[in-house]
Amino acid sequence: MEQLIRRAQSSGSLLCVGLDPVGTSETEVAARLHGVVLQTAEFAAAFKPNLAFFLARPDGVTLLQRLREWIPADVPMILDGKFGDIANTADRYAAFAYDVIGADGVTVNPYMGDDAILPFARPDKAVFVLAKTSNKPAHSWQDEELVRGGTVSDFSADVVQQLSSEHSGLGLVVGATNSEALAHLRQRCPELWFLVPGVGAQGGDLAATVRAGCRPSDGLGLLINTSRSIWQAVDPGAAARDLTQQINALRTERVSDAV
Numbered sequence: 001m002e003q004l005i006r007r008a009q010s011s012g013s014l015l016c017v018g019l020d021p022v023g024t025s026e027t028e029v030a031a032r033l034h035g036v037v038l039q040t041a042e043f044a045a046a047f048k049p050n051l052a053f054f055l056a057r058p059d060g061v062t063l064l065q066r067l068r069e070w071i072p073a074d075v076p077m078i079l080d081g082k083f084g085d086i087a088n089t090a091d092r093y094a095a096f097a098y099d100v101i102g103a104d105g106v107t108v109n110p111y112m113g114d115d116a117i118l119p120f121a122r123p124d125k126a127v128f129v130l131a132k133t134s135n136k137p138a139h140s141w142q143d144e145e146l147v148r149g150g151t152v153s154d155f156s157a158d159v160v161q162q163l164s165s166e167h168s169g170l171g172l173v174v175g176a177t178n179s180e181a182l183a184h185l186r187q188r189c190p191e192l193w194f195l196v197p198g199v200g201a202q203g204g205d206l207a208a209t210v211r212a213g214c215r216p217s218d219g220l221g222l223l224i225n226t227s228r229s230i231w232q233a234v235d236p237g238a239a240a241r242d243l244t245q246q247i248n249a250l251r252t253e254r255v256s257d258a259v
C-alpha cells in the first residue's frame with residue numbers, strides 16, 4: 001500500500017489501468033498489451049490485469065509474467081483474481097500471485113472467511129477485498145440485511161477495517177455503479193483504500209464516484225479502474241490522460257469543498 005501511495009503521489013493520478021486482453025492472435029494480443037502499458041504507464045497509479053483474461057489464453061501465465069516486466073517497477077500491479085479458498089489453498093494462490101507472477105497486490109473474495117483473506121496479507125502487498133461489486137445483480141446478495149445489523153457488504157467492510165488494525169495493506173473493492181453505496185462505505189471506512197471498477201463500459205458516473213469515494217482529507221484513497229474503455233481506445237494513452245485529468249479536476253473540487 002505504501003508503494004501505491006507513493007505512486008499515486010508521484011504520478012499525480014488515481015487511475016488504475018485495467019488490462020483485460022482480448023483478441024485471437026497470441027502475437028497481436030501480446031503486442032497490444034505491451035503497447036497499452038507503454039502508452040498509459042505515465043498516467044497509471046496502478047495496473048490491474050484480470051486473471052481470467054490471461055488463463056483463457058494458451059500461454060496466459062507466461063504473458064502475465066512478461067506483463068510484470070513491461071510494467072515499470074514503481075507502478076504496482078494488482079492481480080484481479082478474486083481469490084477465495086481455505087487457508088492452505090489461499091496460501092498457494094498467494095504464492096502464485098506474488099512469487100510466480102510478481103504481483104504487488106490482489107483481489108480477494110471473502111465469502112469463505114478470514115482464512116481466505118489473511119494468507120494474502122504480506123507487509124509489502126495490497127489486498128483488495130470484495131465489499132460492494134459493480135455488477136447489477138450484486139445487490140441481491142450484498143444488500144441483504146444481517147441479523148446483527150448492516151448488510152453483507154457492510155459486514156465485509158467492517159471485517160476488513162478490523163483486520164487492518166493488525167495487518168497492513170488491506171483495502172476494499174467497491175464498484176463505481178452505485179455512488180450511494182460508495183459514499184456509505186467511505187463513511188464507514190474513512191481511511192481504507194478502495195479499488196473502484198465500473199467506470200467506462202459499465203456506465204459508472206465518474207464525477208459521482210470521485211465525490212463519493214475520494215478522501216476529502218488528502219484527495220487520495222481511491223483507485224479508479226477502467227479496462228475496456230482503454231483497451232478498445234484508438235489511442236489508449238490519450239484515453240488514460242483524459243481520464244486522469246478529469247479525475248484530478250474532480251478530486252481538487254472534493255478537497256477544496258472540504259476545506
Ligand SMILES: O=c1ccn([C@@H]2O[C@H](COP(=O)(O)O)[C@@H](O)[C@H]2O)c(=O)[nH]1
Nearest residue numbers: 050133134175197200201202226227228
Ligand atoms: O466489482 C467488480 C470487481 C471487479 N471488476 C473487474 O474490473 C474490470 C472492469 O472492466 P471494464 O471493462 O472497465 O468494465 C473487469 O476486469 C472486471 O472483472 C468489476 O468490473 N467489478
